[in-house]
Amino acid sequence: MSGLIWGAIYGLAAGMVISLAAFIGVWGERKIAGRIQLRYGPQELGPFGLLQTGADTLKLLLKEDITPAAVDVRIFRVAPLIVFAPAAMSLAVIPYAYGFAPIDTGVGVLFFVAVPAISVVGVLLAGWSSRNTYATLGGLRAAAQMISYELPRTLSVLPVVLLAGSMRPLDIMDAWQWWWIPLTFIGFIVYFIASLAEINRVPFDLPEAEAELVAGPFADYSGIRWAIFAMAEYGGLVAASLFGAAVFFGGYLGVPGALGVIVFVLKALVIALLMLWVSWTFPRMRPDQLMATAWKVLTPMALIQLVLVGAVISWL
Amino acid sequence: MSPRAAEHVEHTATGRMVFDVGSQHPSTHGLLRLAIETDGEEIVSAEACLGFLHRGIEKLGEHRRYHQLPTLMDRGDYLSGIHGELASALAVERLRGIEVPPKAHWLRSLLGEINRIASHMAWYGTFGRDAGVTSHFFYSMRDREALLDILEAVTGQRMTFNYVRPGGVIADLTVVAESKIRRFLRTFDAHLDEHQTFLGGNELLQKRLRGVGVIDRDSAMSLGLTGANLRASGVPYDVRRDRPYAAYSELEFGIPIGTTGDAMDRYLVRIEEMRQAARIVRQCIEGLPEGAVMAKLPKALRPREGETYACVESPRGELGVHLVADGSETPRRFHYRAPSLFAIAALEQMLPGTLLADAALLVGSVDIVPGEVER
Numbered sequence: 241m242s243g244l245i246w247g248a249i250y251g252l253a254a255g256m257v258i259s260l261a262a263f264i265g266v267w268g269e270r271k272i273a274g275r276i277q278l279r280y281g282p283q284e285l286g287p288f289g290l291l292q293t294g295a296d297t298l299k300l301l302l303k304e305d306i307t308p309a310a311v312d313v314r315i316f317r318v319a320p321l322i323v324f325a326p327a328a329m330s331l332a333v334i335p336y337a338y339g340f341a342p343i344d345t346g347v348g349v350l351f352f353v354a355v356p357a358i359s360v361v362g363v364l365l366a367g368w369s370s371r372n373t374y375a376t377l378g379g380l381r382a383a384a385q386m387i388s389y390e391l392p393r394t395l396s397v398l399p400v401v402l403l404a405g406s407m408r409p410l411d412i413m414d415a416w417q418w419w420w421i422p423l424t425f426i427g428f429i430v431y432f433i434a435s436l437a438e439i440n441r442v443p444f445d446l447p448e449a450e451a452e453l454v455a456g457p458f459a460d461y462s463g464i465r466w467a468i469f470a471m472a473e474y475g476g477l478v479a480a481s482l483f484g485a486a487v488f489f490g491g492y493l494g495v496p497g498a499l500g501v502i503v504f505v506l507k508a509l510v511i512a513l514l515m516l517w518v519s520w521t522f523p524r525m526r527p528d529q530l531m532a533t534a535w536k537v538l539t540p541m542a543l544i545q546l547v548l549v550g551a552v553i554s555w556l
Numbered sequence: 557m558s559p560r561a562a563e564h565v566e567h568t569a570t571g572r573m574v575f576d577v578g579s580q581h582p583s584t585h586g587l588l589r590l591a592i593e594t595d596g597e598e599i600v601s602a603e604a605c606l607g608f609l610h611r612g613i614e615k616l617g618e619h620r621r622y623h624q625l626p627t628l629m630d631r632g633d634y635l636s637g638i639h640g641e642l643a644s645a646l647a648v649e650r651l652r653g654i655e656v657p658p659k660a661h662w663l664r665s666l667l668g669e670i671n672r673i674a675s676h677m678a679w680y681g682t683f684g685r686d687a688g689v690t691s692h693f694f695y696s697m698r699d700r701e702a703l704l705d706i707l708e709a710v711t712g713q714r715m716t717f718n719y720v721r722p723g724g725v726i727a728d729l730t731v732v733a734e735s736k737i738r739r740f741l742r743t744f745d746a747h748l749d750e751h752q753t754f755l756g757g758n759e760l761l762q763k764r765l766r767g768v769g770v771i772d773r774d775s776a777m778s779l780g781l782t783g784a785n786l787r788a789s790g791v792p793y794d795v796r797r798d799r800p801y802a803a804y805s806e807l808e809f810g811i812p813i814g815t816t817g818d819a820m821d822r823y824l825v826r827i828e829e830m831r832q833a834a835r836i837v838r839q840c841i842e843g844l845p846e847g848a849v850m851a852k853l854p855k856a857l858r859p860r861e862g863e864t865y866a867c868v869e870s871p872r873g874e875l876g877v878h879l880v881a882d883g884s885e886t887p888r889r890f891h892y893r894a895p896s897l898f899a900i901a902a903l904e905q906m907l908p909g910t911l912l913a914d915a916a917l918l919v920g921s922v923d924i925v926p927g928e929v930e931r
Contacts, residue, residue, distance in 0.1 A: 451916035524688025
């Protein structure tokens with residue numbers, strides 16, 4: 241029973257954290273994109289345009305939630321939640337501060353890399369239930385892409401698990417040494433690229449490729465349901481950068497309390513910034529190139545990293 | 557049952573999907589509808605369905621005086637109005653035997669080249685959008701904005717200029733416009749290098765463009781392709797050099813050609829064309845002769861019976877105007893050759909066999925303007 245209550249509290253908190261992150265994140269992204277694109281980004285609403293996201297959210301909430309006549313209604317309605325829930329869940333195992341992760345479990349790392357894969361089902365269902373050629377193809381692309389990138393992403397965090405000798409995020413934080421950064425750097429690159437693919441960011445935004453598929457699986461969604469998809473992607477971005485900062489860059493670095501959280505969030509912000517930078521300046525890949533990158537480049541790279549770390553451990 | 561399904565799967569059929577890309581779609585460059593049939597991601601057949609932008613320009617031309625033809629041509633290829641105007645003006649001048657003052661010739665070349673860069677910039681911006689890059693669009697629009705500003709300073713308009721008329725051009729270059737052109741030329745080459753590092757230098761883009769949408773030399777010629785699309789296939793045909801008009805016989809410029817005729821070559825040829833166009837603009841502004849910009853002409857032109865064909869090198873290729881005169885104030889037949897029409901034919905040929913993801917990219921790579929195709 242207490243688990244249920246704790247779960248409800250956590251669910252609420254995760255929803256709020258993601259909403260807040262999306263609130264500030266969307267503003268930050270638009271500001272950064274503006275700078276990259278010779279513009280200013282939002283600047284009219286509130287100080288530095290900070291309230292712009294609020295206005296946009298309000299607009300999305302108040303918009304009509306259109307359900308096209310041809311769609312498979314029940315699946316169409318539930319699909320955004322199936323995409324959103326795993327993104328929120330994956331935030332649960334991240335070690336935020338010294339000795340604190342909302343769900344402290346011995347298989348935390350596995351949980352983190354496995355749970356977001358569930359959202360593929362939601363994207364696929366969204367594409368399929370829309371009964372729309374663009375959406376269907378986009379959903380299929382998303383499924384192929386996420387499953388392919390799941391493998392290098394999982395392999396890329398394994399070296400850290402090997403080094404720490406545990407899958408429990410808090411144990412990893414305790415065991416963390418600074419020289420892991422150069423040692424697992426290849427792993428971080430693989431993790432970074434695979435995460436970009438996982439959260440559908442350019443150059444891996446094939447499922448919603450605007451140029452040919454308009455918006456892919458999300459083409460028929462509007463209003464709040466569309467916003468939930470967008471939030472899920474943001475949740476994915478937040479989770480990926482937080483987790484990357486934790487396992488590859490030492491998270492809070494042993495700093496206790498609030499200061500540790502700030503250090504941790506700053507590191508994650510740098511990773512998030514890199515992701516945004518890439519996604520605002522790169523062209524999209526072609527489906528066959530995407531697959532080739534996953535299987536012929538990233539997976540071997542991750543395996544080499546694994547062997548390298550294994551060799552170092554046996555030598556120690 | 558389609559051959560893709562495994563043999564033991566009795567009651568499952570793999571179907572083909574038909575994508576109606578357009579007429580309302582983020583990347584159709586106007587109103588073009590492509591009916592694309594795919595097998596998974598691969599395109600099996602593609603058909604361009606035209607007619608969404610038909611405004612009856614040719615028929616309207618039969619009821620307009622010869623002076624008024626450039627106004628119609630502006631609306632054909634709306635991205636390069638000067639070239640359309642020039643083609644119709646050249647045809648009328650040839651029919652009537654009008655002597656154009658030298659300064660008008662030079663101004664036609666000058667404005668034509670500025671318009672060419674502006675048009676290529678619009679292509680460059682949208683081409684990157686087709687490839688999935690968002691940001692460089694703003695950089696291309698920054699340069700296009702400077703060019704439209706120049707065009708506005710000279711002609712008073714940003715798109716439908718109404719500037720070139722039979723007998724010359726309507727306005728001389730002002731001091732303000734000249735300083736704007738000089739300011740533009742100071743930064744443009746550096747900007748072009750910046751564009752090249754941003755988009756063309758990106759390895760991901762190069763990988764997507766190389767070997768995609770190849771049109772070899774022979775099929776390019778048999779398809780009737782002209783302009784950058786033809787030159788990318790290795791045929792050095794440029795109306796400006798092969799059938800000089802305006803002041804081009806006195807100007808120096810290179811004609812970039814490609815080797816393989818793939819999308820990358822078409823991209824590179826257009827980028828280099830912008831550099832050469834800037835070179836021509838520089839020569840025009842230095843060597844601009846003095847004198848009148850418009851020949852003395854009667855209010856109504858009545859060319860004697862006959863017909864003629866005049867062509868110019870528009871940003872999209874050979875833009876020709878065929879005029880038939882019957883001795884009255886209006887032409888009996890007014891037809892124009894739109895290079896984009898031939899590019900669409902080439903597009904239909906190169907799409908089958910490629911991936912759906914490349915469809916938008918290939919539409920962008922042949923640089924079509926539906927307004928010109930459908931008149």
